[in-house]
Amino acid sequence: MTSPPRLIATDLDGTLLRHDKTVSPRTIAALAAAEDAGIEVFFVTGRPARWMGVVSEHVHGHGLAICANGAAVVDLHAEGPRVVRVRELARADALAVVHALRSAAPGVTFAVERAEGIHYEPDYPSFPQDPGTSYAMADELLAEGTGLGSDPVLKLLAHHPEMDADEFLALGRKTAGTHAEFTRSSPSALLEISGRGVSKASTLALACEERGIAPEEVVAFGDMPNDLEMLAWAGTSYAMANAHPDVRVSTTHTTSTNEEDGVATVIETYV
Structure with missing residues (x-):
């Protein structure tokens, strides 16, 4: 990608979060800078909504996250947080x-x-x-x-x-x-x-379609098999250096580990 993306989609555990489940000061600054530059940031995770306290205070702008591997879209600005879309398993x-x-x-x-x-x-x-x-x-x-x-x-x-x-x-x-x-x-x-057809990728695609954002305008980060579809869908994808082997061979780029602020390292090149 030669110009800044319109949206950054990042997994949490093993990707944005360090092993102690914290967000580093460098990553906090990078996320804020991205939003200030007009780049939307989506947290896209397998975590349920009730486990999103680790990042809820670092949400800017829209305040939405995709949880439970795409089964729920969550408003992190709401007290709770609040589930605003469900794609259920019958x-x-x-x-x-x-x-x-x-x-x-x-x-x-x-x-x-x-x-x-x-x-x-x-x-x-x-x-x-x-x-x-x-x-x-x-x-x-x-x-x-x-x-x-x-x-x-x-x-x-x-x-x-x-x-x-x-x-x-x-x-x-x-x-x-x-x-x-x-x-x-x-x-x-x-x-x-x-549910059938439900994944991080398909729910992210729906959110981007609603915003008029094309796949080639998205940069995605991940480390485990539940990220594979999302990384394949995004125009630019990064595997963490600590990622599962299937993820490392399926992405267009690799960044440093979650302990080394690999997501922030890439965001800084855009902002």
Whole structure:
């Protein structure tokens, strides 16, 4: 790209955030400078809306973020924050995925991510900073009329205690790929499963279309397989030096690691 982009799309964990989940002073300054120069900045992450406090105070301008791998668009300026768009995973598709994975990968456990919070199966390794609002088997969590309300399903999480992470991803796509989108962002065998056609890339494309921004006017940054579609869609893409091998071979450029402010290094060349 020979001129500044109109929009910068950046992943968070392993990309913009350092390993301690902070945003460095250099990166904060670069993000502010980009917005001052008229460049929109979108945080595009697998995180749920409730985990966006790490960057909400660094939001400028529009204040929007794409969360849950594209399943939710979130207003970070609102108190909460507030989900303003949902691209849900149909319950029937989620149940089909559960049944297919249980058959193909015995030992798998599930969690259900909804706009209002997360719900776990009893044996799922829950996140210590985000205790589940309820515990039940996935069939019950996904059934209609279970007392969990009509809150849409944003994504299904599937964990296996023994499988290789990439092999588990390939298995998920092979056995249930007709029902949902499969990706991963964890080093462990943890699959993130979204509605058909839902990804960071497709939701970012919708947001850019609404703003009259073409793919070639977008610069994107990422480090894990859940970033691949977004990096392929953007006109200019950067893999972090610490990125998954598939990401490094799929991007047009590489920048330094998240610990070395790789995103800020590139933004500074534009502003």
